Amino acid sequence: MIGVVGGGIAGLAxxxxxxxxxHEVEVFEASEQLGGLAATYETAGxxxxxxxxHLSKSEGTILELAAELGVDVEWRYKSDAFYVDGRIYPMDKPWEILAYPYLSLYDTFRLGMLVSEIDVRGGRPRFDTYDDLEDFEDVPIREFLLEHTTRGVYEYFWEPLLDAKFGSRKADVSAAWLLGRVKFRGERDLLRGEQLGYVEGGFxxxxxxxxxxxxRENITTGARVTELDASDGAVxxxxxxxxDGTAxxxxxxxxxxxxxxVLEDLTGYPCKIDFQGTVCGVLSLEQSLTDTYWLNLIDDAPFGVLIExxxxxxxxxYGGEHLYYLASYVQEYDEQLWQLDDDEVEQLWLDGVADLFPHFDRESVNWMKIARNxxxxxxxxxxxLDMVVPYDLSEEVAEDVYYAGMASRAQYPERSLDGAIEAGYACANLIE
Ligand SMILES: Cc1cc2nc3c(=O)[nH]c(=O)nc-3n(C[C@H](O)[C@H](O)[C@H](O)COP(=O)(O)OP(=O)(O)OC[C@H]3O[C@@H](n4cnc5c(N)ncnc54)[C@H](O)[C@@H]3O)c2cc1C
Known part of the structure; x- marks a missing residue:
């Protein structure tokens, strides 16, 4: 029997x-609910x-799995916007980006060239500069953006996004990550923007x-793996x-x-990758607040992003409920947000919503739930990439020990469900 530690999507895949x-398999999941970071809440629908x-069209592994399991994926145009000084600026179509008053025409041109992966430094277009991400692995992101675009593009486009995503760690992020994200994006329609995927009925x-x-007979929930015995050189x-006890x-x-x-606790294998935490609320309202899916907040707000x-x-x-995500990444666990309990986070964030949207009616709140990890x-x-944990740990730990968690290669340049499935498959394929 092969034992799988973790009933998130990587372990299940x-x-x-x-x-x-x-092979015969048994999955052990510590919590009562399966799905890990992809677990769900009930709504009225x-x-x-x-x-x-959401998904992007370039994520082939999860799309193949969905098709194999007879699960439909729908594709819809997304809408992104920036909220600055009380105004919402849509940022999906070229003319919307041109109309964004914080970027000059030249800034917009340089931004457009970078996201099209064309290097125009020196006035001569080059199309292969960004092909090999490893060339940019050691380049700090700020230095890269100032050299490859403009100060305006850095300060009024990327920096607020980096603040929301990496907070105080933004200076540590590599340019390779940014270029990986640019490549990772799905197909773009000039007139309608980018489509994102969603599983019909939810993930x-x-x-x-x-x-x-x-x-289900091969999966045990409420089952935490506390030891992995490999004392004779193989698990x-x-x-x-x-x-019921320990078995x-x-x-x-x-x-x-x-x-x-978890890998380190079980095997002693140390991984040097730093992780950030997330506090994420789902807010159900009777009312709609915006026309936007993904609202990047350039103003000070107690959360990093608001997703309608x-x-x-x-x-x-969802039975007519208007659903919102409010989320913040947490770099240090002594940060104020991480210290607050769920009720305090809820009050702080609802006050934040009221500050951003004067027409927000607190009476329209159906419910709010906070998840944190x-x-x-x-x-x-x-x-x-030097810190990524290999799939096969036979040399580092013991024979027949494999790793498919978020620190694996498939979860770069962005962690995703697709990457988790790929990591799960990669380990399974290595076992004879
Ligand atoms: C805010 C946020 C937004 C995201 N957005 C997207 C997105 O838009 N698109 C996308 O594709 N992905 C997105 N992701 C990423 C995606 O959710 C993850 O990459 C994926 O769910 C990781 O799956 P996993 O199975 O590797 O890990 P996890 O989901 O973390 O599963 C690991 C499981 O192991 C269990 N476990 C831990 N220790 C033990 C133990 N000792 N014994 C037994 N079980 C144990 C845990 O309880 C957990 O269930 C997002 C994630 C977050 C947090």
Whole structure:
């Protein structure tokens, strides 16, 4: 039997692929709910993800898996905007970006060239400068943007996005991450912008289909793996704690599909990648506040981003509830936000919504739920690829130990469901 530690999408995908290859599998999930960061809340209609999720057309692995499991993915045009000084500036179409008053015509041209991956430094266009991301792995992002675009592009376009995503760690992020993100984007229609994907009925439907395919009898929830015994140079058992007590399960191989601190606790393998936490609220209102899906807040606000989910997926799917995500990444656990309890976060953030939108009516709040997790995204700092955890840990830990968690190669340059599935498959494919 192969033991899989973690019932997030990476662990479930690993189990699914192992079974296809003829192996017996058992998935152990510490919490009562499967899905990890892709777990959902109930609404008046379809369930909604606790943390915002969408797909891009370049993410082939998850799209293939959805098709294999008979789960439909729908594609919808997204709407992005910047909120500055009480005004919302749409930023999807070329003429909207041209109309953004904080960028000059020349700034917009340089931004357009960079996102089209054309290097126009020196007045001569070059099309291959950005082909090899590793060339930019050690280049600080600010230095890169000032050299390859303009100060205006840095200060009024990228810097606010970097503040929201990496906060006090923004100076550590590599230019390779930014270029990876630029390449990662999906197809763009000049007139209508970019399409994003969403599983019809929510990502919970994909999880359900995957759980059914793996078989509930092969998955144990409320089962925390506390030890991995590899004292003879190869893994031979996992110790699992449940409400019924502690049990030892013999295994032929083990895949750790959880954050690298779990791998370190189980095997001693140290991963140097720093992770950031996230506090993420889902707010259900009776009213719509904007016409935008993804609102980047350039003004000071107590949260980093406001996502009006029901401007992407219609509110009719949620029994008419207008759903919003409010989220902030957390770099240090002594930050004020991380110290607040859920009620305090809710009050702070609702006050923030009232400051941004004078027409916000507190009476229209149906409910708000806060999720928080101390490790939700790597800090993609310079030299990141040297710190990635290999799939096969036979040399570093012991024979038959594999790693499919967020510190693996497939989760670069951005962590995603697609990357998690790819990591799960990669480990499963290595097991004979
Ligand atoms: C705010 C936010 C926004 C995101 N947006 C997107 C997006 O738009 N598109 C996208 O594709 N992806 C997005 N992601 C990323 C995506 O959610 C993750 O990449 C993916 O869910 C990671 O899956 P995983 O299985 O590797 O890890 P996890 O989901 O973390 O699963 C690991 C599981 O292991 C369990 N576990 C831990 N320790 C043990 C133990 N000792 N024993 C047993 N079980 C254990 C945990 O309980 C957990 O269920 C987002 C994530 C966040 C936080």
């Amino acid at each position: 690993a189990a699914y692929r192992l079974q296809q290859r003829g 379809d369930p909604v993800e606790q943390y915002y999720h 919970g439907r994909l999880l359900e289909a995957l759980i059914e395919a793996v078989g 031979d058992s996992l110790t699992v704690e449940t409400d 030892t399960r013999d295994v032929d191989a083990a895949i750790v599909a959880a954050m690298p601190n 989910h029901t401007n992407f997926i219609p509110e009719q799917r 101390p490790r939700t995204a790597p800090v993609y700092e310079r030299g990141y």
